[in-house]
Amino acid sequence: MSTTTTPRTSPAASSAPSAINLARTTATATRVLRQLCHDPRTIALMILIPCLMLLLLRYVFDGSPRTFDSIGASLLGIFPLITMFLVTSIATLRERTSGTLERLLAMPLGKGDLIAGYALAFGAVAVVQSVLATGLAVWALGLDVTGSAWLLLLVALLDALLGTALGLFVSAFASSEFQAVQFMPAVIFPQLLLCGLFTPRPAMHPVLEGISNVLPMSYAVDGMNEVLKHTDITTDFVRDSLIVAACALLVLTLGAATLRRRTT
């Protein structure tokens, strides 16, 4: 046979998250949801905290309903992003440290199957979380939305996907839960400060505005505000949603590249 010193990595063990096997993806999603089912406290926290925060916000801005409208709508987009970021980064880190990831990658599981499974499972949780939070904000707390509440939900879902993607990606750089949690302020807080929640983005220093233009959360918040102010689907809304979706896919692909079958 050929030279004996070639590294014998297999050709088909290649990495591209290309073909996704539907059965294996749904099996993975089911498994992730089953794990969550054994942890009811986490489910309760994920679902109740956004509602409680909105409730709190409503009464903090009791005197100025317009402020509640704009901050409330933005938060509907930010909550799913933060929750899914935290949950995914810890879940993937656990998968890496417990050896189950190594075991799975030694089995005929595609990386795409694993990532899509996670996205599917946490996406389902995000739907529940967003439906409750949006419903509470719009119908009980009087959040004044000009556009359709369905569009709010759509943006919230895309944000959840983005959060899942970011969480998966950063978990590759964390070797402990401590580090993974610290990535939350590192990755999320700058976006939170620059996304227009505190100061409208055009009113910021040009340098900061320039930075905010390349951060995905800015578009998530912009999208929410479009729905807040306009009755129909504006081109800006479409653009913002597409940018968030594209960012999520890009980061998911980067995340897939961090899953390696062979490790040292």
Add this chain to the structure above:
Amino acid sequence: MMNNAPNPPDPVTANPAAADSAAVHATALTVTRGPRQVLRGLDFDVPRGQITGLLGPSGCGKSTLMRAIVGTQAKVTGTLDVLGLPAGHATLRSRIGYVTQAPSVYDDLSVRQNLDYFAAILDPGREAADRRHENVTHAISDVDLTSHADALAGNLSGGQRSRVSLAVALLGTPELLVLDEPTVGLDPVLRRDLWQLFHTIGADRGATLLVSSHVMDEAERCHRLLLMREGEILADDTPDALRAQTGADTVETAFLHLVDQAIKAGSHQPRKESAR
């Protein structure tokens, strides 16, 4: 892994003979981790249909060798063929069962849910559901956990968790089972039962088993032994032949004898090298 893999030769045409002969065939197998060579140019064969014990002190490279065989170890050079294909080949993933040293199962799932998931990865699709259910039930009873099937893996004892991990490897009737210290921390009765199970698997399914251990008395239960020390193979023989060769009563004494020999040879080597 993309960056360290120039295209290897076509696996099937490259080595047709290996398909019939050895389950694992290694020539000049070397693994580096960081600055250190963990495996240093190993040459060995693991015969098919037998139980081969991989023995040596902890830190000698047993786990790294096993990871290289199942294809999860990076920076592997030399030739390493597994079931006639280069190690890590995609089609091998469903033909090898691998149990890591630390039990790799989901602590927040029940025993059955753990196995259900891994079974769905090995044998996906709705049509296979009945077969999967049967396989899972069988694997659970093989490792004697039927009464704990619905318990959370995280609530089980250490030995029970490692048996869940072992059960995962028994799913899908693998041709090669790579077991990294499967009996560590288990009580004598359970160890005996597991070794009986290994022999049954070997005999009934014609499967090849590669079992690592640092407990030398387990060596007597293997058909063949690979004795390792500091990334090198000290001996590759049957337990009987090893004892005969060294004039020792037990494999343990034989191993110690070989280690002493190696140390003696090692202390001569530097002088030879500096003379060159």
